[in-house]
Amino acid sequence: MTTGLLIVQILNGLQLGILLFLVAAGLTLVFGVMDFINLAHGVQYMLGAYLAVTFIGLTGSFLLGLALALAAALLIGLALEFLIFRHLYERDHLDQVLATFGLILLLNQAVKMVWGAAPLSVAVPELLSGNVRLLDGILYPTYRFVLIGAGLAVAALLWFIVEKTRTGMLLRAGASNAPMVSALGVDIRKLFMIVFAFGTMLAGFAGVMAAPILSVEPGMGDNILILAFVVIVVGGIGSIRGAFVGALIVGLVDTLGRSFMNDLLRLFMSAPSARATGAALSSMLIYLVMATVLFVRPEGLLPAKGRS
């Protein structure tokens, strides 16, 4: 194990964390403010990626495609809110889970009908297709640096909105006690719609940004949804800061676990058994982290204020 390898793996962990944060931020807001479990959030990430395939293909420009895909993701999100989610806010969690799970099945199948079942892909924008040389001659793709940068910029923007603007204040208030916000004369429906639209767009953004490095395929949102739930449980439900910290923890633990668990176990195990144990243990690691957090701090590491 070299320093160069360690640095690359930390970057990889950060990058996974950033991607998770973009998905989890919307999920945690919707869950925290609206008390609404939206399993279909992962599907919105998938839609973002598919829209990127279409619009980047049509326009031939990554930036233009990104803008169009975001706009389309927003429109689809608003349409879904208007047609389906709006009618579920008052229902209990089981109804929400059932309805949004149904939506996953429906949209996964719809995507297959529109774009086909075979995996698709988006080329990395020409300008960013190079590599950055790190220590020991290890190359790191420029695009991944950009992804990390873009994710951090979005995180900063979110922090600004949530902490410094009036809408953000209402959001925080909503996350702490939604009925009280409503009682104070705030149009909670409108607030919900803003939160929802914004969350959808973030997931769509994550999908677009992931499209050049991951394969775009039906069901791609399902795996990331599970990880995003782990993130918000670790970070604290309804808390953007929690989602950020949780996402980085999950990203780093997963990546570093996968890369170094074998070597670690090999210190006191034979190679084949270290391999088998390492593979099993490293895929369990983030769930162990989640279980530990739940045990020590059931409300999450950085819970939204006033929520217990």
Added chain:
Amino acid sequence: MRLKLAFSLGAGLFALTAASAQAQEALKIGVVSVLTGPAASLGQQVRDGFQLAVDKNGGKLGGVPVQITVIDDELKPDVAVGKVRSFIDSGKVDFVVGPVFSNILGAIAKPVLDSGAFLISPNAGPSTMAGKGCHQNFFVTSYQNDQVHEVLGKYAQDQGFKRAYIIAPNYQAGKDSLAGFKRYFKGEIVDEVYAPLTSMDFASDLAKIASTKPDVVFAFLPGGLGVNFVKQWSQAGLQGKIPFLSAFTVDESTLPAQQDAAVGLYGGMTWAPNMDNAQTKAFVSAYEAAYKIVPGSYAQQAYDAAMLIDSAVKAAGGTGDKDKLRAALKKADFTSLRGKFKFNTNGYPIQDFYLVKVAKRADGKFQTEIAQKVFTDYADPHAKDCALK
């Protein structure tokens, strides 16, 4: 006398109508394939490849009209068994063709074979049904699963590579794959990685590859896993630097997504769309015209399965005599797209295996192309455990 005549006339007429009904009775075939979920693109190739052969023969196989029922196994063994059972219960099934995945085959084999129907696998070729578990009514038009991985192991060994980095998903087929590779590759294994089946990002594995600098990388990462790995492989600047051998990782089902990132990477197969024979040329152009994509091995093997049935039904004069039909199937007297094709005693093929290389065609589409022959008339090692003669 007159009465007798009338009777015999009547009986004769009856026999005549019965005979013509016999001739007109359609060949009942179930095509079991995965048509939903991430693996659906493989299943569609199986369905379409089979259909193409039937269409080419004017909707008949062996001169008998064909009635095809397509069954989506959803890649769930329990679902597959349920649907296949109810299909069999619908009466008098002649052939079941399918499925794509070995775990589905394990689930549907018994109900199909118990019913007396022939089971032709156009893709799955598990070791369990090649050895002790072989069956006289079970035939495989693809290969025995181990063999494809062995092709790459043999090639790596022949090339004199000393250090290999090998990676597969963490499930049974992944373990079998790496075992198959190691059966022929005798050099040092730098690292043997079992990635979760749900892996999306291989950046950490790629960083390890870059830092350990192996002579060769072998990967078994089917479907979306392979798309992710190959794209990230090229983005990490490894394309063209380290030889990349793979099984089921770069093929016609994934190339539309991998595109330029896969060019120059190697796989192992029994056939490629550029195989130099007339039947392949006709097949590829007909398939592309009908379905707008380049056919892969899945479509090719399903097409061969249909041609096999065509030859056997023709030779046996229908499906009435099962023993005659079985003997005709065993002869494999059809023009395979692969050229050479014959069955071993266990119903698995004895055939040539090639190293294939991904190339970009003049029309901008991507396909695998034959690079060199690795095995000649290669039979799987399990056949000796099969009691059939």
